[in-house]
Amino acid sequence: MMGKPITGRSFGGCVRYVVNKQDAKILSADGVRMQSANAMINDFNLQRQMRPELGKAVGHLVLSWSKEDLLKLSDDIMVERAKEYMDKVGIKNTQYAVVRHSDRAHPHLHLIYNRVDNNGKTITDKNNFAKNVKACKEITLKYGYHLGKGKDLVNRQALKGKEKVKYELYDAIKAGMKTATTWKQLEAHLARQGITIAYKYRSGTSEVQGISFEKGDIKMKGSAIDRSLSYGKIDSVLNRNQQVQQYHAGIEEHKPSLADQIRQAISQDVGSEHHHRPGSGKGILETLLEPEFIAAAPDPMGDADKRRRKRKKYEAEHAQSQSSGISR
Structure with a gap:
């Protein structure tokens, strides 16, 4: 068994590449919905917002076996090996999805995980290469997978x-x-x-x-x-x-920025008086927290702090306008 660890910035690009590929099969997931790529992206990004300053929050791993091991690897067994690998390298208490691809002769899967764990802490990517090699060798020897005769096994x-x-x-x-x-x-x-x-x-x-x-x-x-x-x-x-x-x-050239979407939503909210009356429609906070709105937002990058301050300002102004409307 061999592994290739990758870190990236865009859950959108990674999930679409892995999930939407022809013959891709989602084998397991935890903390994210499996029914569509968009739902999965939305769930990953929602948790990512607990650490908006972390640029490369996307964990992506490819686990591959020799084609000689094909008969030993059912879908369930591949999921078990992926979980065992995660435990060995310290990927714990976080969202993940395991997806099997069949576009090559050798069996392999893709593991996508959130480097922002369920408690908002960062899963380190330090020494990823060394931890990957160690975990793959241990699992290969433990289950008797095909051991290549290549140069990786030579005593340097x-x-x-x-x-x-x-x-x-x-x-x-x-x-x-x-x-x-x-x-x-x-x-x-x-x-x-x-x-x-x-x-x-x-x-x-x-x-x-x-x-x-x-x-x-x-x-x-x-x-x-x-x-x-x-x-x-x-x-x-x-x-x-x-x-x-x-x-x-995950370059999306024509998608409006998060700031533009917020300004547009607030403009629509302020322009409709019934939004200021209790129980008569959705306010700006409800709009911003809708899954569809969050899914459309680009991944948080280096200007996350600036966006957060703007959002707080907009929320405070909206709350004040609601209070004024009720007093009337």
Whole structure:
């Protein structure tokens, strides 16, 4: 079993990417409604508001198994393994949803969770990579899942010379590929570890034909380090990372801002006198707290404090106007 932990900013982008994918199957959820992506997004965002200053409140994890394990993994068992993983890495007392995808040959699931827990505390993402590796290895050994013969299992401390450098290159490149979305980002990540990239171009053209990596006085082709590190395969991973990042960004260019929605709601409320009379319709507070209103609001970002102060001001003014209306 392997895991890929991700943190993001937009529950909207993440949930739609995971839940609305063809053949996606919601296996389990806690604290969020399962009937639609919009309902789930609304529930995640509602709890997120307890920590509006936390930009990256979205926890997203991909758990994958070898295709040899397919017969061992019913939906119920995958949910159990996801819960066991969460317990091992410290994802507790929070909202989550487990969704299985069937778009690849190997069985895998997506876990979306709220980094703002049920008590308003932040679930740390510190040392996510190390905790992920440890938890996956423990679960793999415990249940006898397929154990690959890849480079991840090689004892690095026993290596020397060129073979040691080969695995240092492998580890550094693989780590960089987890987060990089462009070749420049991967180059910058490797440069910090003393590794440079050399591109081989097709004769007389600007088309990249191959790639090599160099550390110290040792230079090796990507495919010689590992078959997964050829130019074409790395480029595919970077493109996929970029696509996932765009989903997480949740860019909604035409949606009005939360401040604009509040101003519009207040304008409508003030313009209708019957809203000031008890029992004769919904006031601004009721409107702001409706699920449809909250679901339409963008995720809270860095200006959350400013929005909160404005909202309090609007609520105070509305309460005063209601009091004046009743006294008449």
